[in-house]
Amino acid sequence: MTSPENNWALALLQRELRLAVRIGGGALVGVLFFLAVVTVIPFGVGPDLNLLARIGPAILWIGALLATLLGLDRLFQADRDDGTLDLMLMAGRPLELVVLIKCLAHWLATGLPLVLAAPILGIFLNLEPLAMGAVTATLLAGTPALTLIGAVGAALTVSLRRGGLLLAVLVVPLTIPVLIFGVSAANAALVVGTPFKVPFVVLCALSLISGVVGPVAAAMALRFSAD
Amino acid sequence: MALLDYANPTRFLRLSQRILPWLTGACVIAFAVGLYMSLFVAPEDYQQGQTVKIMYIHVPAAWLCMMTYSIMALSSLGTLVWKHPLADVSAKAAAPIGAAFTLIALITGSLWGRPMWGTYWEWDARMTSVLVLLLMYLGLIALWRTMEDPIKAGKAAAILTLVGALNLPIIKFSVDWWYTLHQPASVMRMDGPTIHPALLTPLLIMALASTLLFFVLHLQAMQNEIMRRRVRALRLRAASSTRPARMTATSTAAE
Amino acid sequence: MFTGLSFALPAAHGLVVTGPNGIGKSSLLRTLAGLVPPSQGQLSLEGAEPEKTVAEHAHYFGHQSAVKPALTTLENLVFWQDFLSPALPAGFTPQAQSPSAILELLGLEHTSSLPAAYLSAGQTRRLALARLFVCPRPIWLMDEPTSALDTASEALLLQLMQAHLDNGGMIVTATHTPLTMSPCLTLQLADEEESPA
Numbered sequence: 075m076t077s078p079e080n081n082w083a084l085a086l087l088q089r090e091l092r093l094a095v096r097i098g099g100g101a102l103v104g105v106l107f108f109l110a111v112v113t114v115i116p117f118g119v120g121p122d123l124n125l126l127a128r129i130g131p132a133i134l135w136i137g138a139l140l141a142t143l144l145g146l147d148r149l150f151q152a153d154r155d156d157g158t159l160d161l162m163l164m165a166g167r168p169l170e171l172v173v174l175i176k177c178l179a180h181w182l183a184t185g186l187p188l189v190l191a192a193p194i195l196g197i198f199l200n201l202e203p204l205a206m207g208a209v210t211a212t213l214l215a216g217t218p219a220l221t222l223i224g225a226v227g228a229a230l231t232v233s234l235r236r237g238g239l240l241l242a243v244l245v246v247p248l249t250i251p252v253l254i255f256g257v258s259a260a261n262a263a264l265v266v267g268t269p270f271k272v273p274f275v276v277l278c279a280l281s282l283i284s285g286v287v288g289p290v291a292a293a294m295a296l297r298f299s300a301d
Numbered sequence: 302m303a304l305l306d307y308a309n310p311t312r313f314l315r316l317s318q319r320i321l322p323w324l325t326g327a328c329v330i331a332f333a334v335g336l337y338m339s340l341f342v343a344p345e346d347y348q349q350g351q352t353v354k355i356m357y358i359h360v361p362a363a364w365l366c367m368m369t370y371s372i373m374a375l376s377s378l379g380t381l382v383w384k385h386p387l388a389d390v391s392a393k394a395a396a397p398i399g400a401a402f403t404l405i406a407l408i409t410g411s412l413w414g415r416p417m418w419g420t421y422w423e424w425d426a427r428m429t430s431v432l433v434l435l436l437m438y439l440g441l442i443a444l445w446r447t448m449e450d451p452i453k454a455g456k457a458a459a460i461l462t463l464v465g466a467l468n469l470p471i472i473k474f475s476v477d478w479w480y481t482l483h484q485p486a487s488v489m490r491m492d493g494p495t496i497h498p499a500l501l502t503p504l505l506i507m508a509l510a511s512t513l514l515f516f517v518l519h520l521q522a523m524q525n526e527i528m529r530r531r532v533r534a535l536r537l538r539a540a541s542s543t544r545p546a547r548m549t550a551t552s553t554a555a556e
Numbered sequence: 557m558f559t560g561l562s563f564a565l566p567a568a569h570g571l572v573v574t575g576p577n578g579i580g581k582s583s584l585l586r587t588l589a590g591l592v593p594p595s596q597g598q599l600s601l602e603g604a605e606p607e608k609t610v611a612e613h614a615h616y617f618g619h620q621s622a623v624k625p626a627l628t629t630l631e632n633l634v635f636w637q638d639f640l641s642p643a644l645p646a647g648f649t650p651q652a653q654s655p656s657a658i659l660e661l662l663g664l665e666h667t668s669s670l671p672a673a674y675l676s677a678g679q680t681r682r683l684a685l686a687r688l689f690v691c692p693r694p695i696w697l698m699d700e701p702t703s704a705l706d707t708a709s710e711a712l713l714l715q716l717m718q719a720h721l722d723n724g725g726m727i728v729t730a731t732h733t734p735l736t737m738s739p740c741l742t743l744q745l746a747d748e749e750e751s752p753a
Contacts, residue, residue, distance in 0.1 A: 085638035089627065096626035097449050106439050113432055117479060121424030157620025160591055161687075166612035166641035197411070197422050198432075449625070449673055540667050540674035 082167055083175055090179030093152075100148075101183040104141040105191050111137035112195045123200040130199035131209045131260035135253055137195075138188045138213055139220060143245055145184045146224040147231070147238035149176060150296060154232050159296065169293040177218075177225050177288065185217040208263035208270065212277060216256040219281040222288030223248050229295035252280050310527050313387055317520045324517050331510035338503035352416055353500070359409035360504060361511035362402045366434060369399030369515065373441075374466035377459035387523070389455030390530075392462060393445055394522035398515060400438035406431055426480035430473050437465050451530055562597075563743055567647055567694075570717070570727040570737040575745030581730035582618075584745070585697045588728060589616040601695070603645045613643040614695035619703070621684040625673035629664055629683055630655060632672055637690035648694040648724040658689040662712070677704045685713065688720075696720060698729040 094101040115133050116126060126133075153159040162172055192213050196206040227245035231237030255277040262270035339357035373395045379388030410428050411421040422428070441458050448454035561584075565571050573581050586592045588599065590611025601610045623632050633655040644650075659665045662682045667675060675683060681704045688696060696717070702710045717727055717737055729735060 082639045082641070085635050089624075089631070089635045089639075092631065093624060093626055097446060100443070100447060103443050103447075106436075106443055109439070110436055113429075113436060116424050116429075117476075120482075121429075121480065123420060123423065126424075155620075156624070157618060157622040158624070160589070160616060160618065160620070161622050161636070161640070163591060164589055164611045164614065164616060165639055166608060166643070167639065200420050200422065536670050537674050540670050540679070541676060542666070 082165075083171065086172065086175050087179050090176055091183060094179065094183035100145075102187060104145045104184040105187045107144060108137045108141040108188055108191055109195065111140060112198055116198075126198075127200040127202070127205075128264065130196065130201045131205060131212075131264065132257050133199060134192050134195060134209050134213070135216075135257050135260065138192070138217060139246075139249060139253060140242075141188055142185060142217060142220040143224055143227075143242045143249075144238065146180070146221070146228045146245075147241050149180055149225060149228040150232045150292075151228070151237065154299070159232070159299075163297065169296060170289040173225060173229070173289040173292045173296070174285070177221050180225075181218055181221045185221050189213045189217060202263070205260070205263040209260045212256045212260045212274065215274065215281060216252050216277050219252045219277075219284040220249055222281070222284035223252070225288050225292045226295065229292035229299065232296065232299050252277065255280065310387060310390075314524060314527060317524060321517065321520055324513060324520065328510060328513035328517050331506060331513055335503060335506035335510045339507055343503045344499055352413060355409050355413040356500075357504060357507045359406060359413055361508040362406040362409060363431065364508055365511050365515055366399055366403040366406055366431065366438075368512070369395050369402060370434065370438075370462075370466065370469070372519075373399065373462050377462040377466075380455055380459040381463070389451070389459060390523050390526045391519070392458060393451070393455065394519055394526050396438055396441050396445065396458075398518050398522065400435060400442060402511075402515070403431060403435040403438055407435060424480070426477045429480070430476050433472055433476070434469070441465075451533070561745075565726055565728070565741065567603075567726060568721050568724050568739070570721055570729065570735075570740040571743055572735060572737075572740060573728065573730040573743045573745060574732075579745045581745060582699050585616070585618070585699050585728065585730055588695075589614055589697050591616070601645070603647060605643055605645050608643060610695070612641065613645065613693055614697050615688045615691075615693050617684065617688060617696065617698045617701055619699060621680045622687075623672045623675075623680050623683050625671060627672060628667075628669050629659065629672055629675065630668040632683060633659065633686050633690060636687045640687075640691040640693075642691050643693045645694055648692070650692040650720070650723045650725065652692060653689040655686070655690050658686045659683075662686055662709075678706055678709060681705055682709060685716075689716075694725045696725065696727045696729075698727060698731075700731055701729055702731065702733050702735070 112133060115137075119125060119129070150159060153162065163169065165172070189210060192210045193206045196209060201209065224241070224245050226248075227241040228237075230244060231241045234240065255273040258268070259270055259273035259277055262268045262273070335357070339354060343354070343357075345351055345353065373392045376388045376392035376395065379385040380392065407428065410431070414423055414425070414428070415421050441461060444458050444461060445454050448457065563571070573584060575581055583592060587594050588610070590599075590609055599610050601613055604610065604613060622636075627635070637655055653661075656665065656668065659668055662685065664675075664679060664682055664686070667679065672680065672683060685701075698717075701713060701717075705713060714735060714737070717729075717735070720727060721737055721739070727737065
């Protein structure tokens with residue numbers, strides 16, 4: 075056995091990843107939803123490839139936002155339903171770190187596949203290779219922020235039977251900055267003369283801030299949620 | 302009646318094991334002939350050049366992704382109406398194969414479209430319909446994957462498959478309508494109604510080969526699924542074969 | 557929920573909480589587990605490890621099993637062994653149990669590599685119980701510990717609870733069925749009156 079002080083974190087990460095990929099885990103349903111959103115939008119705006127290429131980064135970002143939010147409702151609820159959450163509260167481990175690790179595992183299982191799928195979906199939207207790269211890079215930097223902010227909503231709605239929709243309503247306003255800087259950094263590849271670096275750095279900063287604020291707030295909400 | 306005779310999974314396994322080698326052989330021969338004819342014998346298109354040869358993969362794949370869905374719809378009827386025990390095995394086994402053929406149709410379609418459209422993807426009515434079909438396949442596979450109990454999952458998936466089957470023509474119609482609404486000035490049709498006979502024969506052989514490939518994969522996947530269910534049943538039995546908690550065990554402090 | 561409730565439990569003693577339905581036996585256990593903050597009053601453990609709350613010295617064995625059906629029996633148990641931090645205050649001397657040993661003791665070793673989804677209700681309950689042995693903690697808070705267990709498992713459970721007391725542990729249990737542990741105190745919860753133990 076390795077040093078027991080760090081062992082618990084690895085054990086938690088491993089368990090969360092296992093649960094995500096095993097039956098009923100639904101790790102790839104998010105990607106499927108992402109694909110569905112990207113498929114549906116041209117039916118609304120028409121098949122004009124020039125138009126799609128122009129709004130492509132925005133479509134991909136909104137698709138990733140929705141896919142992340144809809145996948146988050148089970149983040150803590152599954153653990154609450156079977157009593158695991160009670161034991162986690164009593165585990166003697168910092169709850170903020172527990173939340174952070176759960177978010178990391180959730181992002182690896184659902185967020186990272188979205189990032190990897192983005193270039194392929196970019197083909198449907200007639201994105202240039204440069205724009206594809208820009209969107210993928212911004213998603214890689216920005217989706218952790220979405221997961222971490224969403225975790226707060228997931229913790230707040232953990233005790234509700236049908237928390238999924240409320241979660242999205244609560245969290246969408248909080249994710250607006252991520253969306254703004256993500257899309258504007260991605261658009262730099264499309265529109266000549268717009269900066270990439272500034273919005274991208276702000277996006278990274280947003281992810282880092284969420285990495286602190288998200289777990290702290292979610293842990294607080296979870297402590298209150300236990301009846 | 303014949304179908305009911307093979308309702309017994311053991312008999313089905315025995316029969317399919319006898320058929321599979323022949324089917325595999327026929328499939329290999331058909332592919333050898335088909336690929337040779339399409340790559341070396343069939344003439345190039347005067348307009349499209351060598352690119353036309355993508356057709357020999359694309360068209361059979363497109364045909365098979367439709368056929369697979371029909372087989373799944375029939376199997377779903379079998380699950381829900383006739384309660385045939387192998388029906389949902391058949392449907393479940395067919396879904397990933399169907400998704401694979403759909404993906405092949407999409408990829409070859411976009412490769413074929415590249416020289417004509419100038420992009421890898423055009424929201425062309427046919428391609429879009431196939432993309433929607435892929436979504437339905439993936440949704441069905443996801444549904445199967447979320448439920449632990451294969452019988453329950455089979456019934457749920459059967460309902461979805463049938464609703465999808467009823468919806469497919471409507472989807473096709475609306476996508477066509479949507480496309481003509483936005484019709485760009487001139488897009489070349491991907492496959493005109495007239496196909497030269499010299500192109501047609503290899504195409505038919507390739508279609509036959511792909512259909513054989515489908516049946517080989519389908520039978521094999523059904524066998525695997527039956528085995529998987531047996532393993533599951535055995536493990537369930539293993540779990541329930543309780544040795545009651547040991548009374549004689551000297552617990553921690555009994556010494 | 558409670559007013560004027562106060563009790564002290566000496567080391568190596570069990571406490572059986574009884575009372576009619578709805579009187580708050582489960583709430584009392586959840587309060588002791590730190591899951592419900594007491595509106596007034598305090599909770600302390602003498603000789604506790606510093607920087608740890610009372611709850612972090614306790615195992616809570618409630619109605620929910622906290623067993624994940626998608627993981628195997630062994631994966632479920634090993635996770636709790638790694639994840640929970642053990643608490644070993646002075647005077648508490650349990651023997652550490654390896655996960656496979658405790659599964660064997662509880663008659664679950666043949667399910668080690670099977671998904672927990674395949675377990676029956678009683679087996680799931682025993683798997684949940686196994687958690688108490690892979691991570692030593694002195695206080696066991698057990699809400700209806702015998703529910704879903706057959707007679708043989710129930711007898712084994714009592715034997716194990718007795719062993720825990722003999723090792724210097726403490727048990728607080730809410731139950732309807734009579735449990736024989738020694739030494740053991742009883743806390744009778746009743747309306748509007750104080751019941752010192």
